[in-house]
Amino acid sequence: MNNKTSERRPVWRPKFWQAISAMVLSAACWGLATVMTKGALLAIPPFLMLTMQLSASIAFLWLAVGLTQQTVHLDKGVTRLALSGVLEPGLSYGVGVPGLALTSAAAASVIGATETALVTLFAWLMLKERLKFHLLVMIAVAMSGVMLITASAAEGVGGGSAVGNLLVLLGTVFAAL
Template sequence: MKTVILALSYAFCWGVGLTLTKIALSEITATTLLIIQLIASVTFLATVCYFKDRQLPFTWSHLKQGFAGIFEPALAYMVGTFGVKMTTASNATLIGSSEVIFTILLAAVFLGEKLTRVKLLLAGISFIGVSLLMLKDAQGADRASLVGDLLVLLGTVFAVFYVLLSKKQIATANPLQLTASQQMVGLLVTVSCFSVLSILNSSYEVSAAGISLQFWLLAVISGIMQYALAFLLYLIALQNVPVSQAAFYVALIPIFGVASAILALGEQPSFTQWVGGVLIVASSYLANKLKTV
């Protein structure tokens, strides 16, 4: 029951957080939004750490421990945020659920977890689902949405590497301190990358000028939900279950993400995209029923 509650909690935070990000992008640039969200996440986690342990988890040893933050939130969300801006929130949420399948395959390679024919079959079904999600954008006149889909997919691959690295650490690490350290490393890497990019292209500059109060609040709330809470709950779950098993629960994210996108943004996925989403969610659900080793 505890695992189910954790799964529902981090799925809710990631799914709804993604939709809030999509709304915030209507007024805030992708680079600025990501920096605000990460600062909000790090501030929230640091505050909790201080009140809990009376210390901040930002010493050099803590930061070295948080190196997985380079992959996520840094690389995964730098790429993913630009992808979300160019595609729909529902597409981004559903494509992100393919993380389950990538995790199955890479966990077999790097962690030696068992890879069966059934898992490969489910991976194939999920791949077809992702392809159907992108089919409409690939055939349409607006190629930007297809590029957005591909960026979200690349961000998902980075996220899998984060999970594989974190699984090796979480057995002996404190989830709260590890999350805070990873988020801090992610913030430092993101700021560094955007600083370099802004020199090459001014569109990557970070500027909070002109952001209304309601969008400030939206950015902060989405940062705490999508980064601080979601990652913390996920690492807690990762303490008790194998990587593959923890990743399978990612299939729940589209339920919250698409539902919130429909309610908040009025998005209506096409029939083909619904079929693709159902294939991804169904394959992940069936994979969740498999016994892992």
């Protein structure tokens, strides 16, 4: 009997230390990305930087598909799901990278850290998810911090420009969506 379920490969599950290591490396990459991009923007124009970042991401993903011998089915459902890439990285990086060129890495990192709060807010607004009081307090604190950084930059205190901070915030909104 030739059953497709008997032909499936076993699912790989990471060990605890592997999961923790991957989590720490992921956080380090996220933290370094803004600083490294800001440094590279000193020599590379924002839209060339964006093109290079997106091209490297696409190449890496297709390399991973090839190495793992995965089959990619480009049907209507997958194409519709892939449209989320228009928001992030497309629009998110499209306004975020030029914004980073105009502001400080510190301001951009704090603004980018509000993505989780924005995701929660959008889930409530668009998906009608219930929010608990303590979650609302945390969102208010996070968003207040963003407004303080943006306002201080407008006055020349934050090391970046208000336009740069607003572009980074808009990029973060696109990512959260």
